[in-house]
Amino acid sequence: MADTVKNNLEPQLNRRGFIKGCTLAAAALGLSDAMIPKVVEAAATAERPRVIWLHFQECTGCTESLLRASHPDIGRLILDIISLDYHETIMAAAGHQAEQNLHDTVDNHPFILVIEGAIPTKDNGIYCKIAGKTAMDILAEVAPKATAIIAIGTCAAFGGIQSAAPNPTGAVGVQDLVSDTPIINIPGCPPNPISFLGTILHYLTFKRFPALDKLNRPLFAYGRRIHDHCERRAHFDEGRFVEQFGDKFHKLGYCLYKVGCKGPETFSNCPVVRFNDVDAWPVSVGHGCIGCTEPNFWDTMTPFYERLPMIKIPATGIVASADKIGKTILAATAVGVGIHGAVGIGRSLIKGKKQTPEA
Secondary structure (H helix, E strand, O other): OOOHHHHHHOOOHHHHHHHHHHHHHHHHOOOOHHHHHHHHHHHHHOOOOOEEEEOEEEEOOOHHHHHHOOOOOOHHHHHHEEEEEOOOOOOOHHHHHHHHHHHHHHHHHOEEEEEEEEEEEEHHHHOOEEEEHHHHHHHHHHHHHHHEEEEEEEHHHHOHHOOOOOOOOEEHHHHHHOOOOEEEEEOOOHHHHHHHHHHHHHHHHHHOOOOOOOOOOHHHHHEEEEHHOOOHHHHHHEEEEEOOOOOHHOOOEEEOHHHOOOHHEEEEEEHHHOOOOOOOOHHHHOOOOOOOOOOHHHHHOOOOOOOOEEEOOHHHHHHHHHHHHHHHHHHHHHHOOOOOHHHHHHHHHHHHHHHHHOO
């Protein structure tokens, strides 16, 4: 099946693009230049891990994002370094033949299981069926036999929009139903393809999956807040905010916190890796982060265009209200507490005081 898919994606990835892809993944993993040859060697091995990719409650956006990545074409790169034995979206087989592909791999080979989409549990899981079986039944049959599970996308990781209140189908993420197989969550709506690619290449290179956070997300991709490496961070530090979409501050590229950006509460590598080799991500084009890599974001991060009432930023302080930033820093200074979002205003006050002639 993998060969059929590859033939449909001609031309094949050239050596230069292949190495570029491995280098990009190595950089995302935080590996030194000395490790790049080992990553390339691991990716080029003839012993490709078998992968079963299951779709449940989802929009196929994670697959679409993966296949539309470019320069290098990560979709084709993935097909060159793994044996993709089952993938309902792009496989040539259908019906009984497709089901046979699935069971041949599950019963006869070690494999990595990739799951895209949430799993409905209400009414015995009747809201998602494939080949007459519910998603719950398929997961219960396949998951225990997998070497590991990669839950790609927020739906598979945490339930996604399907699990938003009132959650009519009882949708949950993979980790809510599976406990006896290692799970790696790669959330996002959709996640950046490099986060998935980096996870696979880490496994091929080191024979183990990368270090994970408490939500089972790879630390190399989800170890820092978006706010910490956002290109608009300087404006936040200086107290310069967009007041409403389309105003002059929006056009000047000021911080989007006051119009709802959830970057200070969201962990992801979006500002660093960006998407599809066009050097863009939502915040860079003027739309605030909606926190899509976090659990229950449809409930906890909404309304999307209103700022969170209080944002805590470790080791830097608390921004209780962006409207009162100037006044807050004066009060905070009096008690020896620095307020992160007002550093620029504080500096201006200090500078002004130094320039005032002594009486």
